Every structure is written in structure tokens, then in C-alpha cells.
Amino acid sequence: MTITASSPLTRKLSTFVALSDAELAVLERLHQRRRSFAAGRDIVHQGQSDQAAYILSAGWVCSYKIQPDGTRQIVDFQIPGDFLGLRSVLLRTSDHSFEPIVNIQAAEVLAGDLLEAFAKMPRLATAILWAASRDEAMVVEHLVGLGRRDADTRLAHFLLELGARLALVGLGNKAGYDCPLTQYHLADALGLSAVHVNRVLRQLRENGLLTFRDGRVSYDDHDRLMEFAEFDSLYLDQSGPLLK
Template sequence: MSIANRPLARKLGAFAVLSEDELTVLEAMHRRRRVYSPGQDMIHQGQERHSAHVLASGWTSSYKLLPDGRRQIVDFQVPGDFLGLRSLLFRTSDHNIMPVTRIEASEVSIQDLLRDFNRVPRLAAAVLWAASRDEAMVVEHLVGVGRREPRERLAHFFLELHARLRLVGLATATSFDCPLSQYHLADALGLTAIHVNRVLRGFRETGLMRFQKGKVEFLDLAELVRLAGFDIAYLDQEEPLLSAAL
């Protein structure tokens, strides 16, 4: 795969057209790549002196555990995302990161980033844009859990995932592969797995969307966008299909 077509380059390319020097620096970020198995934390809450990672393939989840063992998934990461970037500047990590699938991720230290940003300063602005975009998503997730009805919540979640995956070339106009279980969705959206199942069945029966065998298919994109009140502006990317659906 060419440098420009790697997920991270495609994502940051939505902020600015990347130069050859910037693409070369991004390629170098992938040199310490490792494979991680699903179900085992890569980064632990409270862990000190950890590195960030660039996710090259697969999906991860970031989450926090309550003292009684209940889990709140804060977000899911897809190829092209940084893992643990915010906590890189803290003394300790403030959350856990666990692979949902087998993943490939490359370790990036704070020293690496500072060196690279000094060499190509515009890349620092692009990474800051990506971090700001992640923060905007967390705000939307808080609104979703706190105020949206379950059907709105699930519809908005899948539309956001679709937009994120389209940006890095991992979704078609109306579908994408999704390895998440109903338990993942429940822990991310503040619902029970039974409630998630009921809403997904309703979507399928009313011809809105289908989520089966690890694949999400939008059957009526315009109606799904209206139901969720989905406005892609907070992701700071253009999506003609969504604009046309409104």
C-alpha cells in the first residue's frame, strides 16, 4: 500500500494536502509495528510512561471500569486513529485500551512526535485537528447517552462510524464491516444488550438498516439521518451522500 493510501495519511489528508516530506514522516511512524490479540489491554488505566500507537488495521475500544466492574466504553478506534495520544502528555493513562479484533499498531513515543513536529510543523497542526475531532466525537457521545432516545442513539452511532470509515477508505456508500457485538454497543451507548437487539430488529423490520454477520447496511439512509438528527459538521469532513439525504 502506498504511503498516501494508508489510513492515517488519508485521515490527515482531510485537513491538508500532505507534502512528500510529511508523507515520509507518517510512513516512519509505522516502523515499530506489532500485532495485538483481541481481549487483552494494550494500555491500562493508571499505567505510567506509556507510548501512543497508530492503529494500522483492526478495531480497538477505549473504556473505563467502575469499582463494581461495570464498563463504560468511551469510544472505538478504527484504522488511522491514534491510541492513547492524550494520555501521552499525562503522567498516567486515564483509561484502558483493548483490541476488539486482531490489530496491527505502531508504537510512537513523545520523543518521536516532538522530533517529527519539529521537522514538519504543519503535521503537528494536522494531528491537533485529528485530536480535536476526537474530542468533538466524545461530546456527541455524551449528548447521545444523556439525551437521545435509544433509536436515535443507535442510528447516530452507526452514521458516525460510517463517516469515519469512509474517510479512510473502509466503507462503501451505504455499508461497512463492523466487528462489534451487541454487548459492545450496550456498553458504549448506555443500554442493555436486550434493548440493543430490540432496536436493531426494529430497524431491520422497518427497512432502515440491517446489521447482520458483521456487516452494517443502510437501507434508507435519508430516513436514518433524519431519525438521528445527524449533522456531519462536527466531524469536520464533507460527505455528499449525507448532505443529499437531508
């Protein structure tokens, strides 16, 4: 078995399609340019052109946009198994930046290699399109959260979503998950202040729903937390392979 056969990306794509040996071999080739990146140094800059994409294999990354006044809006967090900068391979410039939150490992994927893989393996291309569509669905859900959920349910929903995403690649379960995010990261992602995030986390803990301490999110009552956040994971499309 190759390393890629049990990689986070393979686990993720296997939710959509049962990958063949030939498709796994193509994924293995896409992982050939393995690189390490230090925390805090952008992999891709907003406005950068001629950029490769990356497959994140270990660590966490945030994608963000800088506003004209210098403030930062975090668009999302990337976890193992996610693509970084997939749109910047197909578009002329990257519309946002990617910054490692911790030291990470990622495979660099050149545009030509990705397009060749798509041409040779259309089912694999469809699976990657599914992953990109799923990412878009999460952005839509985040917009709903910013516009319609109060701070308590917004944060609870977001932490449940992260947990579901991590469970898909074997990095989380109904007990919880390791999480390197700070309250400042959560604030920038959820349109709150760090003080407000701290207050909400304290309320969730005191209500026996969730504890976020020492880099670990622990579900104190997963079912009740799901009910509180009105969390329906249908938009994450993790029910099982659609293509055999």
C-alpha cells in the same frame, strides 16, 4: 509510493491538510515500529505510566474505563487511522484502557519521536491536533446522545457516525460497512442493555432503515436513516483540506 502514503492515517489527515513529501516521510518514520496485538488483551491499561502511543493500521479497538464497582463504560471505538493513547504520551498516566476487539496491527510511537516530528513539521503537528480535536468533538456528541437522545436515535446516530468515520479512510460507503462489534459492545458504549440494543436493531430493520447482521451494517435507506437520527456530520469536519 510508500505504504504510509496510502495508509488510513494519511487518508484521514489529508482531509485537513495536503501532505507534502517531507511530511509523508515523517509519517513513514512514525510507522517504523509495526506490531501485532491479539484480540482481548489490553494494549494500554488505565493508570499506566510511561506509555507509547500507537497508530492503528488494521482492526478495531475499544477504549474504556472501569468503574469502582467493576462495570465497564466504553468511551469510544478506534478504527484504522486513529491514534491510540495519544494523551498518555503527554500526560503522566493513561486515564483509560485500550482493548483490541479483533487482532490488530499498529505502529508504536514513542513520545520523543512524536515531539521531534511536531518540531520538524508544524503543519503535520497541526493535522494531528485536528484529529485529536475531532475525537473530542465525537465524545461531546456521544455525551449529547447519552443525555438527550432516545435509544432508537442514539443507536442509529452512533452507527451512522461509525460509517462516516470508516468512509473517510476508505472502509465504508453509503451501502454500509463491515463491523465486528457485538451487541454487548454497543450496549457498553451507549448506556443500554444488550437486550435493549437487540430490540432497537430489530425495530430499525423492520422499519426498513438499517440491518446489522453477520458482522455487516447495511443501510437499507441511508437518507431516511439520516433523517430519523437527525444526523448532521458537520462535527466530524470531513469537508476537505483547510491547509494547502
